[in-house]
Amino acid sequence: MSESLASGAHRAPQTTLRHKLAELRGPAVVPRPMDARALAALAANPGCRRRALLDGAGVDKTVLASKLGSPAAYGQSQFAIMRGNAFEAKVKADGGRELLRLLGIDDAAEVHVPDLAAAGPEGRAARTSLALREAAEAGAWTLLDHPLLALEVAGSPVFLEPDAVVVRPDGRWTVVEIKSFPMIDGSADAAKVGAAARQAAVYVLALERIAAVTEGARVAHSVLLVCPKDFSNLPTASAVDVRKQVAVTRRQLARLTRIEDIAAALPEGLTFDVETCSAEQLTEAVEAVPHAYAPECLAACELAFHCRERARCAGAVEVLGRSVRGELGGLTTIGAVLEAARGSVGAEAADEAEDPTVTAVRRARALRAEALEAVACR
Structure with a gap:
């Protein structure tokens, strides 16, 4: 009986927080899920309460920036997205034959590919955790295609979906990142590799949470980066050490103010509903949440141009770096x-x-x- 009461007491604050975030986003607005790319950007600027709250509430910052009159150029083009999807499909075609080749496996029959389908993100994350534990117990090659991992960020759960996770017979779990930028003569653009490493570090942190309660499992701190070779469409791979990125991301995420604390400090009735609010109302709502603008935001946040303009108007030294x-x-x-x-x-x-x-x-x-x-x- 006491356990049931404790469980109910634990769920109540979470329910209240979800309700509050839904009000901030707009009751009729579908939440925009936070992905690893957004989480890595958030971890790079943990002092920005504005981004933490908007991402936690699932507000579409691209639409919000346009409504504020400061549309952002940040984000991938549709062409880049289509090219990336096509390359990933090639890598995973025929049961992942090309990916398995890069792992040194000639016979696809040696690799178990579990079904990760389930209802809702919570169900998929639970199914992924179960598949990882079963793979660790089996001691055989296992390939998880688009698993869903859960990670708590600022007191709120975030669901993350890496391209793939490979479980080796020795119990080692390796994140696989598939990118469409080329790897020429064995090396790729340093900035793009760095961005991929920061994104993969988020997946590693989420996997470590599961590995901590799984006997015999450990997460590799080298991720497998798969890219087109030279100027062809032939996949090639390279191991990227992400220990530094994992340590930095873990430390930065720990510094984030809890979302419920940020939400509690807001005026009653404030909302970021991009479907019903005017530009003036949205501007007032956004300005009610402190930001931490830095020039690096221009490459990572949809609201960067709006925040930069406000910082310039205030004469803040942050605009200088x-x-x-x-x-x-x-x-x-x-x-x-x-x-x-x-x-x-x-x-x-x-x-x-x-x-x-x-x-x-x-x-x-x-x-x-x-x-x-x-x-x-x-």
């Missing part, structure tokens, strides 16, 4: 930096307190003046 923001300490606006450099009243008070940041800014201004004077005298 995280490294500059870190160097400027308590000087949080560009106006404050300029005042400190010119030696205004406020800056003099800070200087009296021997603020090293103000001293450094004034020194930089003096060096700039000397350099300009030297150029003018030539």
Whole structure:
């Protein structure tokens, strides 16, 4: 009886949170699921409460950005998506013959491919966990095609779908990432490989959660990256060490503020319903949630242009980059930096307190003046 009451008490907050997030998203709006790409981007900027809440609520940020008048160029083109799907289909054709070849397996009959179909994401995630445990017990090659993994992020469950997971006879689980960018002479574009590694790190973290309760199982920290070879469509593969990405992602996700804490601080009745709200209402709602803009957001977030414009209007030093923001300490606006450099009243008070940041800014201004004077005298 006490266990039942405890279980009910545990489910109640989750039910309340889901209801709150549905209200924020809009009752009639279908939630946009968070994928590993979005989760990796969120982990790269854990201080952004705005993105954490919008992703947690399943708000379509692409539509939201367009409604706000700042449409984002971020995202894959339809051509790139179609090309990626076609290449993945080729890799997995004929029972995954090409993928098995890359794993060094000639006979497909040696590999067990379990059926992972189930009702809903919770059912699919449970079926995947069961298949992984069964594969670990069997001690044979097993290929899981598009398994569904669950990972708790900021107190809310997120479902992730890697391209494939391979279970080796020794109990090792390896994530397989299939990408359509080429691998020329054994190497690929470093930025694209890095993005794939950060995405794969999220899958590794989700697998570790299952492996922790599965006897004899362990997750490989090297993922198998499958790409087209040179300028052909022939698949080739390379092992990519993601230990650094896993450690960074784990640490960053742990820093995320819990979604229910962010939602609790919002005004009553606030909503991001892109179907019923006007641009003015959506702007007011978005501005009610703090953001942490950085130039890196332009390559990872649909709301980056909107947040950049707001940061520029506020004169925030974040628009200059995280490294500059870190160097400027308590000087949080560009106006404050300029005042400190010119030696205004406020800056003099800070200087009296021997603020090293103000001293450094004034020194930089003096060096700039000397350099300009030297150029003018030539």
